[in-house]
Amino acid sequence: MKLPNMRYTEGAAKREVVALRGLNYGDSLQDGDLVSCENLSARRYPYLSTRRPRARQTAQSGPTTTALTAWGKLVAVQGTELTYDGKKVGEVTAGEKQFAVVNTKLVIWPDKVYLDLTNQSVKPLGAKAQGTGGSFTANTLTVAWEGDLTTLFRAGDCVTISGCTAEKGNNLDVVLTGINRGYNAGFDIAYSGTLGAAFEAVMNGVPAMAFSSTMNAPLHIAEKYLLSIMRELMEAGQGRGEVWNVNFPAVAPEKLKGILRERTVAPLQFYSEDYRKTILPDGAVALTGQGSPLTEGDAVPAGTDVEAVLKGYISIGKVKCAVM
Numbered sequence: 001m002k003l004p005n006m007r008y009t010e011g012a013a014k015r016e017v018v019a020l021r022g023l024n025y026g027d028s029l030q031d032g033d034l035v036s037c038e039n040l041s042a043r044r045y046p047y048l049s050t051r052r053p054r055a056r057q058t059a060q061s062g063p064t065t066t067a068l069t070a071w072g073k074l075v076a077v078q079g080t081e082l083t084y085d086g087k088k089v090g091e092v093t094a095g096e097k098q099f100a101v102v103n104t105k106l107v108i109w110p111d112k113v114y115l116d117l118t119n120q121s122v123k124p125l126g127a128k129a130q131g132t133g134g135s136f137t138a139n140t141l142t143v144a145w146e147g148d149l150t151t152l153f154r155a156g157d158c159v160t161i162s163g164c165t166a167e168k169g170n171n172l173d174v175v176l177t178g179i180n181r182g183y184n185a186g187f188d189i190a191y192s193g194t195l196g197a198a199f200e201a202v203m204n205g206v207p208a209m210a211f212s213s214t215m216n217a218p219l220h221i222a223e224k225y226l227l228s229i230m231r232e233l234m235e236a237g238q239g240r241g242e243v244w245n246v247n248f249p250a251v252a253p254e255k256l257k258g259i260l261r262e263r264t265v266a267p268l269q270f271y272s273e274d275y276r277k278t279i280l281p282d283g284a285v286a287l288t289g290q291g292s293p294l295t296e297g298d299a300v301p302a303g304t305d306v307e308a309v310l311k312g313y314i315s316i317g318k319v320k321c322a323v324m
Contacts, residue, residue, distance in 0.1 A: 020048070067097035071106055071117060075099070082108070082115065082122060089115065090122030127152035174234060175201035178211035179222055183247050183293075185212075185305040186266040189319060198243040199321045208243050209233055210319075214250035214309075221256055222248045225314060229259075233316070241324030247305055247315040255312060263317035266304035270294050 021032040029035065041051035067077035073085035077097055082090040090113070098109040106115040112125045129152055131143035141161070153159065180194040189195050198208035209230065213222055225248070233244045249256065274292040279285060294300065300307045308315035 018046070020046075066095055067099070069099045069106075071101055075106060075115065084115065084120050087120075089120045092122075129153075172234065173206050174230075175206050175208040176211065176230070177201075177208065178213075179219060179226075179248075180210070180212040182215045183212050183270050183306075183309055184210060184245060185247050185309060185315065186268050186270045188270050189245070189265060195243065195245065195319060202241055202243055202321055203324065207234075207238055209246065210243055211246045211248070213248040217250050219248070220253045221251070221314065224253060225259075229314070229316065238318060241321040242318045243321065245305070245315075245317050245319045247309050249309040249312050249314060251312045256314070257312040259314040259316060260308040261316045263305040263308050263315045264303055265317065265319060266301055266306035268294075268300070268306065270306055 017031050019032045020034075021030065022034065023037060024030075024033040024035065039051050040048050043049060043052070065076050065078050069075050074083075076083045077092055077094075080091050080094050081088050082092050092108060092111045092113065097111070100107045100109070101117075102114075104117045106117055107125070108114065113122055114125060115122050129145050129147060129149055131145040134141060134143045136142075175198060177194045177197040180192070182188075184192045184194055192210075192212075194210045194212060198210040201208035211222065211226065213219055229246060233246075238244060251257075270293055272292045272294075273289070275287040275289055277285060277287055294306065294310060296310045298310075300310060305315040305317050
């Protein structure tokens with residue numbers, strides 16, 4: 001009887017895995033993955049070891065504990081008291097919480113406060129101010145505030161103003177996207193992140209407006225007309241799934257011909273596909289995408305957004321979200 005030849009013989013081999021990739025429940029595994037683990041600890045890093053036995057740290061008494069975490073010391077919510085290492089450090093609302101640690105801050109939701117782990121102080125994530133006697137102009141709101149706002153807010157902070165019920169148009173939510181560098185008109189709307197963000201808003205029940213202008217040009221026209229257009233469109237409203245789409249033309253302010261409303265989407269591309277070819281030092285070829293825009297001399301359907309901007313008008317129209 002003949003036996004098959006063994007081309008290779010088994011031998012002792014040694015291999016060291018120094019990268020711990022963590023727990024992996026997937027079907028594709030690599031060196032360093034753990035399929036399952038229990039009672040492991042990284043306390044002897046870089047080695048894995050068994051964890052220390054559990055032990056009782058402190059006894060909880062008083063109101064029922066509704067939230068519990070540990071970051072150096074035990075943090076608990078008992079009734080409305082926030083405790084750190086068994087000592088009261090602040091007040092929160094009663095009920096369940098979500099904790100998240102950011103550097104030395106333990107953020108507590110839904111209360112929107114944080115516990116500073118370095119000094120155990122509890123502070124709000126946001127600032128509030130109260131005032132009376134609001135007065136409106138075209139672009140400003142003046143209120144007699146209580147206290148010094150410069151100690152609470154900085155330039156560029158996003159704020160929510162409530163209680164101004166007398167002014168028409170207040171207490172409304174609206175999402176504004178843009179101003180995009182490049183028109184969002186014609187078929188180019190289909191590839192637009194600016195319109196995509198506006199569609200995301202209306203899918204969540206919030207009215208939205210998208211604003212765009214030509215590439216690499218000053219925004220003088222947008223600066224002059226954006227606020228008035230925004231007010232006009234907010235008062236006009238929009239149907240379910242509709243987004244207001246506004247494009248500012250590439251002309252000097254003194255050459256603006258006006259505003260054309262109810263513009264439809266032109267059935268063509270404003271920017272046709274074009275590529276710039278570059279020969280690299282190693283002989284390779286690099287192709288860089290660049291759009292070739294339409295010009296006023298091109299044939300464009302009447303009543304469309306593309307026609308408006310090519311003729312020097314601000315274009316205003318509605319675009320329907322395809323999934324609504």
